[in-house]
Amino acid sequence: MPRRRITQADVAAMAGVSQATVSFVLNDSNPSGVRISEETRQRVRDAIRITGYSANPAAQRLAGGLTQILGVFTYESTFPQGGRDFYGPFLVGIEHAAEKLGVDILLFTSARVEDGRRRLTRDGWQRLGIADGCLLLGQHEDRGELQHLLDTNYPFVFIGKRGSDGGRLPYVGVDYVAATARQVDRLAALGHTRIGYVGSRGTDQPTLDRVEGYRATMKRHGLTVRFVELDDVAATAAEVADQRLTAVLVAPENSPEELADELERRGLRVPDDISVLLLGQPLHPRPGGRRWSGFSIPREEMGARALHLLSRLVAADTGRPARRDAPQVPDDELRQLLGCVDVDAETLAPPPA
Amino acid sequence: MPRRRITQADVAAMAGVSQATVSFVLNDSNPSGVRISEETRQRVRDAIRITGYSANPAAQRLAGGLTQILGVFTYESTFPQGGRDFYGPFLVGIEHAAEKLGVDILLFTSARVEDGRRRLTRDGWQRLGIADGCLLLGQHEDRGELQHLLDTNYPFVFIGKRGSDGGRLPYVGVDYVAATARQVDRLAALGHTRIGYVGSRGTDQPTLDRVEGYRATMKRHGLTVRFVELDDVAATAAEVADQRLTAVLVAPENSPEELADELERRGLRVPDDISVLLLGQPLHPRPGGRRWSGFSIPREEMGARALHLLSRLVAADTGRPARRDAPQVPDDELRQLLGCVDVDAETLAPPPA
DNA sequence: TCAACGGGATGATGCGCATTATTAGCAACG
DNA sequence: CGTTGCTAATAATGCGCATCATCCCGTTGA
Known part of the structure; x- marks a missing residue:
């Protein structure tokens, strides 16, 4: 049987005060110069403890405006x-x-x-x-x-x-631009020159930024920009091999796992023959999966x-x-x-x- | 400029009806034989769409309704x-x-x-x-x-x-009991006899059930029940080795990774020398981590x-x-x-x- | 003696909604 | 022409709380 919940009115009755007083005591506030004596406060607190009163959040929010x-x-x-x-x-x-x-x-x-x-x-x-x-x-x-x-x-x-x-x-x-730029820097610092970017065209902001970071930084290093279109993974891997790239950047949504597997299947060891940097966290981290170098997004x-x-x-x-x-x-x-x-x-x- | 929330009253004003009518249309109900013509309903619905009204859940609850x-x-x-x-x-x-x-x-x-x-x-x-x-x-x-x-x-x-x-x-x-029992069955079917249960005492339901499943099934197979207390991982691994167990059951919260690592450090290969079955999913699945046999909880x-x-x-x-x-x-x-x-x-x- | 004051508390109000009781309008009936 | 019956809608109420405006009463100052 739905027992009626204790309300401020109940508490007030027990403490012999008004509902408003209970509210004031509870919120320990005096919005417009309202004062409650310590004695009364204590009486109200006791009543609250005895009745086990707890505020109805719906009512609080309704009265307060915001829902929190x-x-x-x-x-x-x-x-x-x-x-x-x-x-x-x-x-x-x-x-x-x-x-x-x-x-x-x-x-x-x-x-x-x-x-x-x-x-x-x-x-x-x-x-x-x-x-x-x-x-x-x-x-x-x-x-x-x-x-x-x-x-x-x-x-x-x-x-x-x-x-x-x-x-x-x-x-x-x-800041995908800066993060991607740093990856190119890392590779260049290690001596890589044939650095590619594997991905499919996209107009989403992350892709645009990553591409821009890659492109700008390659130019800054005086390196040739090499985009490898991602359609069929096998074809892409072939392209990577053909171009004799020693490193590629790949975004998580562009099947990095499959690409790396395919590259190794073609005899290119990762990372000994080719470095693969992941531009973000893997989409499907699995036990036993590859542990990627690259950067991670502070999600x-x-x-x-x-x-x-x-x-x-x-x-x-x-x-x-x-x-x-x-x-x-x-x-x-x-x-x-x-x-x-x-x-x-x-x-x-x-x-x- | 402060954004006042749209209320039923606003919608009502726009539709040229009363607040109550809006409420009725919204809830599509007629608690005490109230009727609203389809024409009016439509007018109200239009007003709702135009104003973008959405109910205040606090008010709904306070008034005794459901918030969905x-x-x-x-x-x-x-x-x-x-x-x-x-x-x-x-x-x-x-x-x-x-x-x-x-x-x-x-x-x-x-x-x-x-x-x-x-x-x-x-x-x-x-x-x-x-x-x-x-x-x-x-x-x-x-x-x-x-x-x-x-x-x-x-x-x-x-x-x-x-x-x-x-x-x-x-x-x-x-059903941890049944699931754990099945693991013992699997091991027994493969010929294991020295099967241990690694864990620390716990009064939580999952632990109690797993232990019961283990104990009961071991008995059913006529095998000796062997509990290995988990305190220090190294000590536990030593105990497992001493008892010459060929398989252990471990719950995810009992550091299975560390235990397996420690066992291998002692020269016990997993699973060739000792099988380790995980009673649930690993707590921290990592790329490069172990791929556990055992059972998984349909979370x-x-x-x-x-x-x-x-x-x-x-x-x-x-x-x-x-x-x-x-x-x-x-x-x-x-x-x-x-x-x-x-x-x-x-x-x-x-x-x- | 009366006004001014200030501490202590209350009544009244409204938040936005669901619901009940009631009214207005109208057709059919006796 | 009054009554009933039915539809369509509204007014009114209260949910439990926070807050504002108000009030009461004992003290003080003039």
């Missing part, structure tokens, strides 16, 4: 590519930050999935309103969806750099930073006109680019003699 | 032991189920962390109220916390079998099943006495035990000749 819930919307459905391997680390960081901020995290899993990716439209983005603000992660194209968020002044932060189309959007991304930190930023944005635009002194978020915090960390493992070596 | 949000409470803080590796798979399953059920998932990250574990007491369990029900995962002892949930008739489901102390609680767990399925069960419980006891026709959840669904899957990899072999 921050949302996370993932465009890609997590399943098809075992995506959790990719998003997990972000979530860890997000969770950590949420803990510190004292907010709960709402995963928008109710949005319709179309073509293997979630839509923010229609049913989807309306639910966002539940949270005070929202983190957006994953590749994204639909500009219209975004516009709505902007129009309604809904606080949100992207995880991952936003380029041309969304240059004005708040995000926390990583947990990204998640944490993004949530903190979002939290600030929310604070900056609380609906309550009371707080006109709301802190504005400076532009350089609105778009953050974090650095990657170089990884020294088993797929980097000097070029063969 | 299901909560997930993890006792262990995810960080200390890279817990996400452990909880991640559950979440994947939960997310999948949530998608199908059309509900959102709320991670209770706001609860205070004490001694590296979250507390459901005080601040903690109150927030639960936002969600329609809650999944509980992780080891847990505090009976008092639970009692509160039971008293308030709050729907919840444990992930992981609950034993003596909570024999009456809803849970979705795995994703557990997560999904648990969420489905929770969903049913919520439906069954919407606290409102209005729905006396609420479907009851049969006892055998309330406590589910799933089977584990045997894994055949690289750490199982016949005993040395």
Whole structure:
């Protein structure tokens, strides 16, 4: 039988005070010069202890305006590519930050999935309103969806750099350009000259940045830029061999495992004959898998930073006109680019003699 | 400029109807014979679409409705032991189920962390109220916390079998007894007779069940039960060698990697000289790590099943006495035990000749 | 003696929603 | 012409809490 929960009114009755007094004691606050004597406070506290009262969060939030819930919307459905391997680390960081901020995290899993990716439209983005603000992660194209968020002044932060189309959007991304450049530097320092970049064309920001970092740094070193189109892994490996490359850069989404296996099948040992640097973490880390050299993306930190930023944005635009002194978020915090960390493992070596 | 949330009143104004009408249209219900014409319904729906209205969950809850949000409470803080590796798979399953059920998932990250574990007491369990029900995962002892949930008739489901102390609680767990028994069978079938169980004492359900499965099955095969206490890994390895065991069972939390390494350091090859079966997935799967034979826990399925069960419980006891026709959840669904899957990899072999 | 004051507490209000009770309008009926 | 019956919608209420405006009462200053 649904026993009615204890309310502040119950406590108040027991302590012989008003509901308002209980509220004041609980929050230990005096918003408008309200004073409660220590004696009364104690009486209320006792009543609270005896009754086992605990606040109804729904009511608290309803009265307070904010829900203290921050949302996370993932465009890609997590399943098809075992995506959790990719998003997990972000979530860890997000969770950590949420803990510190004292907010709960709402995963928008109710949005319709179309073509293997979630839509923010229609049913989807309306639910966002539940949270005070929202983190957006994953590749994204639909500009219209975004516009709505902007129009309604809904606080949100992207995880991952936003380029041309969304240059004005708040995000926390990583500096792929610099990180990729450093890989070329590492190879050049070891004496590599025939350094290739294996990948398929893409217009997504990470790809663009990696390519730019590669291209610019090769030029800086006076080396020839060698792009190897990735279509069939076997053909690609052949191409790599033909060009007598001694090192290649590969992004995680471009089948590095398969490529390395194929290269070794052709007699090219990794890394003795050819170094393979991974531009990010492997998509499917498996026990027994290769331990890649390259760089790693600070996903947990990204998640944490993004949530903190979002939290600030929310604070900056609380609906309550009371707080006109709301802190504005400076532009350089609105778009953050974090650095990657170089990884020294088993797929980097000097070029063969 | 402060963003005031759109409310039903706003929608109502735009559609030229009353707030109540909007509520009726939204819930598509007519509790006491209320009727809304299709024409009006459409007008309201349009207004909802245009304004981008979304219900405030706090208000919904306060008014006694459902939020279509299901909560997930993890006792262990995810960080200390890279817990996400452990909880991640559950979440994947939960997310999948949530998608199908059309509900959102709320991670209770706001609860205070004490001694590296979250507390459901005080601040903690109150927030639960936002969600329609809650999944509980992780080891847990505090009976008092639970009692509160039971008293308030709050729907919840444990992930992981609950034993003596909570024999009456809803849970979705795995059959460790049977799974462990099967491992002994596998070893016995290969001719092993000196089969040990390495572990430290524990009163947690998984440990109790694994031990029972081991003990019972060894007896059934007429083999001597050999427990090897795990304290110092080196000492344990020595003990294993001394007893001339040809196979050991190890739970993931009992440092299987270190043990295997130590055994090999002592000249015992795995699995040629000694088979090591892992009773669950490795806690920290790393590229380059060992590929364990043993069994694996269907964590994703557990997560999904648990969420489905929770969903049913919520439906069954919407606290409102209005729905006396609420479907009851049969006892055998309330406590589910799933089977584990045997894994055949690289750490199982016949005993040395 | 009366106004001014300030500590101590309360009543009233509204947050956004679901729901019940009630009303308005209209057709059919006796 | 009054009554019933039915549809379509609204007004009103309360959920539990935070907060503002107000009030009460004992002290002080003039």
